[in-house]
Amino acid sequence: MPETESDFSAPTATVPPGAGAADDHASVAGSGRGLRVALSVVIVLALLVVAAAGGWFLHGADSHSTVSDSSVDAGFARDMSTHHQQAIVMAGYTRDHTANPAIKLLATDIETGQQFQLGQMQGWLDAWGLDRESSHAPMSWMAGHDHLESDGLMPGMATPAQMTKLETLSGTELDVFFLQLMIHHHQGGLPMEQYAASHASKQYVRQLASSMQSAQSGEIISMEQLLRQLGASPLPAPAN
Numbered sequence: 338m339p340e341t342e343s344d345f346s347a348p349t350a351t352v353p354p355g356a357g358a359a360d361d362h363a364s365v366a367g368s369g370r371g372l373r374v375a376l377s378v379v380i381v382l383a384l385l386v387v388a389a390a391g392g393w394f395l396h397g398a399d400s401h402s403t404v405s406d407s408s409v410d411a412g413f414a415r416d417m418s419t420h421h422q423q424a425i426v427m428a429g430y431t432r433d434h435t436a437n438p439a440i441k442l443l444a445t446d447i448e449t450g451q452q453f454q455l456g457q458m459q460g461w462l463d464a465w466g467l468d469r470e471s472s473h474a475p476m477s478w479m480a481g482h483d484h485l486e487s488d489g490l491m492p493g494m495a496t497p498a499q500m501t502k503l504e505t506l507s508g509t510e511l512d513v514f515f516l517q518l519m520i521h522h523h524q525g526g527l528p529m530e531q532y533a534a535s536h537a538s539k540q541y542v543r544q545l546a547s548s549m550q551s552a553q554s555g556e557i558i559s560m561e562q563l564l565r566q567l568g569a570s571p572l573p574a575p576a577n
Contacts, residue, residue, distance in 0.1 A: 404465040410542045411467055412478025413533035414458040416491060417549075418469070420526050421451040421458075423494055424519065430504055431515040439563060440512045447519065447556065457545060479532045484576075492575035493525010513569045516560045523553040523560075525575040 404410045428448035435441050462469050475491050476484070488496060495503070495518050506514055530553070533546035561571060 404461075404467065404539065406467055406471065407473060407478065408538060409478050409533060409536045410539050411462065411465065411471070412473065412476070413529060413537060413542060413546060414461050415469065415471055415473075416475050416478075417526065417529055417533075417546075418455055418458045419475070420491060420494065420522070420529070421455045423500075424448075424451050424522055425455070426500070427495065427503060427515060427518060427522070431511060434507060435512055435515070436508065437512050440515065443556075443559065443563070444515070450552070454545065454549065461539075461542070476529070479529065486576070491525060492528070493522045495522065509567060513564065513567050516564045516567070517569070517572045520557055520560045520564070521572045521575065523557050526553060 425448050428444040428451070432441055432444035432448060435444065459469055474485075484492075486492060486494075490496065499518060503511070503514055503518065527550060530546045530550040534543050534550060537543045537546065564571060
C-alpha cells in the first residue's frame, strides 16, 4: 500500500547562506583525495599481480628446464629485487615530496617501472619453486664480480645513513640528493644486468636484464642533465 503524507511537517532548521555549498565542497574534495589514494594503491597492486603472473606464464612456457638455487637466473632475480626495493622507496618518497615537476615525473616513472619488474622477478622465483631470499652471498652468482662495498652493501645501494638523510630534505636539496643517489644506484646495477643478459639460462631473464640495462643507461643520462641544471654533480661511480 503506498505511503501517505503526514498532515504535519517537521520543523525546518535554518541554514546559513552558503553553508551547504561549503560542506558539499569539503565533502567532495575529501572524497576526491580519498579516491586518488585508493586508485594509486589499486594500480600498484595490480601491477605487482600482473607482473608476478607474467613470471608464472613464462615458467609454464619453459617448464622443460629447471633453475637451480645457485644459478645466474636465481641470483639475478634475488639481488636485483633487493636493488629495486630500495630504488622504489627512494623514488616514492621523492615523488611525494618534490616540488619540481620534472623530478616528480622521473621518480614516478622509476617507481612504477621497478615495481612491475620486481613483481616479475619474484614471480619467477615462485614459479621456479625457489625462496625469494637465499643464504648465498649477494652477487656470488657473478663470476669475477662478487665483491660488495666495504659496508657489505651491493654496489650502488644507498647506505642507511643516506636513506635517512634523503627523508629529511626538501626543495632543491631533496632533488639534488635524490638524483645523486639514483644515478649511483643505477650505475651499481648495470654490471648485474650486463652479466645476467649474457649468462642467464632463461631467455626471458636475459631479455629483462637487457631491457633494464638499456632503460637505466638512458635514465642516467637524463638524471645527469637534470643534476647539471640544478648546479650539482654526480657522486663518484661505484667501484665495480
